[in-house]
Amino acid sequence: MSLPWQQPTETPPDIRPFELPTLKGTPPSFHTPIPALKSAPVIDPDAIFTVINRCYPEKSKFNIDLKIVAGVRSNVDQYDRSDWPEITDHYIGLVGEMPLYSSTEQSREREWEHKRRVSVAQSVARFAEALANRNHAYREIGLYLALEARSQARVKQGIANITEQVGYLEKVAAAQRDILKFEAQIVEQRLALSSMCDNQRIDQVNRYLQRLAYLPPPSPPHPTEARP
Numbered sequence: 001m002s003l004p005w006q007q008p009t010e011t012p013p014d015i016r017p018f019e020l021p022t023l024k025g026t027p028p029s030f031h032t033p034i035p036a037l038k039s040a041p042v043i044d045p046d047a048i049f050t051v052i053n054r055c056y057p058e059k060s061k062f063n064i065d066l067k068i069v070a071g072v073r074s075n076v077d078q079y080d081r082s083d084w085p086e087i088t089d090h091y092i093g094l095v096g097e098m099p100l101y102s103s104t105e106q107s108r109e110r111e112w113e114h115k116r117r118v119s120v121a122q123s124v125a126r127f128a129e130a131l132a133n134r135n136h137a138y139r140e141i142g143l144y145l146a147l148e149a150r151s152q153a154r155v156k157q158g159i160a161n162i163t164e165q166v167g168y169l170e171k172v173a174a175a176q177r178d179i180l181k182f183e184a185q186i187v188e189q190r191l192a193l194s195s196m197c198d199n200q201r202i203d204q205v206n207r208y209l210q211r212l213a214y215l216p217p218p219s220p221p222h223p224t225e226a227r228p
Contacts, residue, residue, distance in 0.1 A: 043128050043131060043212060045124050045125065045128055048124045048127070048193070048209075048212075049120055049121060049124050051205060051208070052120045052123075052124070052193055052196050052197065052205070053117065053120060055196075055197035055198060055201040055202075055205055056116065056120075056196055056197065056198070057197070057198040119196075120193075120196060123189055123192050123193050123196075124193065126185070126189045127186065127189035127190065127193060127209070130182050130185035130186045130189055131186060131212070131213060133178070133182045133185075134179060134182035134183060134186060134215070135215060137175055137178040137179045137182055138179060138215065140175045140178075141172060141175035141176060141179065144168055144171045144172045144175055145172060147168045147171075148165065148168040148169055148171075148172055151164045151165040151167075151168050152165050186213050190206065190209045190210065190213060191206075193205070193209060194206040194209065
């Protein structure tokens with residue numbers, strides 16, 4: 001049977017709805033469990049504190065209490081000094097007194113040592129804090145990536161509004177910034193602690209701190225754990 005109008009010969013345009021990409025670009029399936037991070041090396045702040053104090057450069061030996069006593073003497077005209085050199089008429093003497101036991105010097109050394117140890121302790125604490133924050137941020141971004149992928153699938157099926165995915169995308173971006181910030185803090189404190197050592201031990205201590213700061217890559221999920 002023929003119809004009174006002409007059959008269409010052009011295909012309709014391929015118009016697809018807007019799809020918000022994830023921050024990572026290729027999101028993992030939200031059905032697949034996020035790999036857990038491997039345990040990082042246990043940080044012993046007391047051990048780091050001891051190592052840095054032992055490798056600290058030697059203290060100066062020139063902090064000595066030295067008192068200067070000046071004296072002026074003038075010869076009295078009691079003798080015939082016609083054949084004496086002019087230098088003997090007047091002279092000035094300087095005498096240095098260096099005590100065998102100086103309470104001032106000991107107090108200064110104790111104060112200097114206390115300030116140094118406090119500075120080392122503060123750097124060790126900041127180093128340990130940056131490591132803990134970095135490890136937490138990595139785990140946090142893994143969870144947000146899974147939630148972002150789930151939200152993208154919900155938006156595709158019309159279950160959720162796109163603002164839900166935008167919210168998780170912002171959380172992923174914030175966690176990524178935190179990782180970069182904490183990694184920079186780890187580098188800063190590691191170099192600060194290493195610089196407290198002398199030139200002979202600085203490389204050895206720096207490698208020791210690098211091993212402590214290393215975070216192993218996440219282990220892949222077991223095949224039986226993943227859902228289709």
